[in-house]
Amino acid sequence: MENKVFRIAVGADHAGYAYKSLIAHHLRELGHEVIDFGTYSTEPVDYPLVGFKVGEAVANEECDRGVLVCGSSLGIAMAANKVKGVRAAPVAEPYSARLSRQHNDCNVICFAERLTGWEMVQECLRVWLQTEAEGGRHARRVKEIDDYGSGKTPSAPEVKCSAREIGREIGQPADVRS
Helix, strand or coil: CCCCCCEEEEEECHHHHHHHHHHHHHHHHCCCEEEECCCCCCCCCCHHHHHHHHHHHHHCCCCCEEEEEECCCHHHHHHHCCCCCCCEEECCCHHHHHHHHHCCCCCEEEEECCCCCHHHHHHHHHHHHHCCCCCCHHHHHHHHHHHHHCCCCCCCCCCCCCHHHHHHHCCCCHHHHC
């Protein structure tokens, strides 16, 4: 796949400020347009507010994709995922970066500054930016996620028995399943 140029929203809380700055610079060097939603220092800031801003920029199509950073990548991903139309994934290695795009059409990638090395972040970004969503059965599943976020309940396959019955089928005693 040839390299596409994206308009990318970036954001971080104070624990992700250093990587956010490096990521913004790195993306610009690769030719992408970067919109920086803060934070702009190491002064404490609540990660949900930044996650919402970047998520809204992506959901409203102001930006093609988003990159978020906090200490663990978890809280900021949860915040971004509250924005309708956002599919944010915390990523720490290239395999997950690739699958987040191929199978889940991830539009916001999240990194943990306290847990992931800079070289790994760069490799994950490279893979994520170069990977297309596969479509097909994966597109159907992504639509189910998006529909649920819009208040629509996707139809689920009929469940043939309860979890307790499934436990019996695989030979687990009742007290183990509590």
